[in-house]
Amino acid sequence: DTEVTQTPKHLVMGMTNKKSLKCEQHMGHRAMYWYKQKAKKPPELMFVYSYEKLSINESVPSRFSPECPNSSLLNLHLHALQPEDSALYLCASSQRAGGDYGYTFGSGTRLTVV
Amino acid sequence: QKEVEQNSGPLSVPEGAIASLNCTYSDRVSQSFFWYRQYSGKSPELIMSIYSNGDKEDGRFTAQLNKASQYVSLLIRDSQPSDSATYLCALSLSGNEKLTFGTGTRLTIIP
Numbered sequence: 001d002t003e004v005t006q007t008p009k010h011l012v013m014g015m016t017n018k019k020s021l022k023c024e025q026h027m028g029h030r031a032m033y034w035y036k037q038k039a040k041k042p043p044e045l046m047f048v049y050s051y052e053k054l055s056i057n058e059s060v061p062s063r064f065s066p067e068c069p070n071s072s073l074l075n076l077h078l079h080a081l082q083p084e085d086s087a088l089y090l091c092a093s094s095q096r097a098g099g100d101y102g103y104t105f106g107s108g109t110r111l112t113v114v
Numbered sequence: 115q116k117e118v119e120q121n122s123g124p125l126s127v128p129e130g131a132i133a134s135l136n137c138t139y140s141d142r143v144s145q146s147f148f149w150y151r152q153y154s155g156k157s158p159e160l161i162m163s164i165y166s167n168g169d170k171e172d173g174r175f176t177a178q179l180n181k182a183s184q185y186v187s188l189l190i191r192d193s194q195p196s197d198s199a200t201y202l203c204a205l206s207l208s209g210n211e212k213l214t215f216g217t218g219t220r221l222t223i224i225p
Contacts, residue, residue, distance in 0.1 A: 031211070042202055042215035043158065056211055090157055097211040100146045100165075105157040 006106035023091030031097035050097035137203030
């Protein structure tokens with residue numbers, strides 16, 4: 001299995017809703033990442049998990065809350081989002097944390113906040 | 115100066131020709147370099163990685179790295195319409211836990 005699976009593929013949520021994005025990999029990778037990508041822009045790093053521990057938070061607003069229940073799963077909990085948070089949210093994994101290893105990206109969740 | 119710079123394009127190349135994509139970077143201690151391909155509305159896909167000076171070939175793709183001049187390039191031979199996509203250059207610093215992405219170059223292969 002060489003995939004990173006993200007669910008849901010599309011999500012529309014209101015500004016008062018609470019929702020979660022899910023990411024799963026079974027490649028034995030010990031680093032997992034959340035990225036946000038706006039149209040015609042490169043991916044922006046949000047969070048890095050290394051061995052299930054949060055190692056980087058790129059000053060992301062608290063309305064985004066990551067969780068890593070085990071080495072295969074990564075969640076992103078969303079609450080009280082703003083319309084400007086609408087974007088493609090990408091999960092990625094790599095063998096170990098660190099840019100020496102290429103990332104495998106999931107197919108992403110297209111989020112629209114209304 | 116941006117950490118990773120790419121010409122945003124669009125770069126138009128006739129089918130069957132060689133497409134040449136370039137990326138320059140500012141930090142001399144950058145260690146690992148990657149090229150990702152991203153189709154519109156899809157996620158990035160790793161197509162090449164290169165870690166040492168010189169050329170690395172994989173099928174129709176060749177990555178070239180010159181650390182002294184701080185650039186990395188991607189050549190696509192025998193370009194096909196299916197190569198039309200945005201190509202993202204990414205790099206990492208030794209011991210750094212993240213990749214830094216360039217803004218991407220949009221490539222269009224003209225049949």
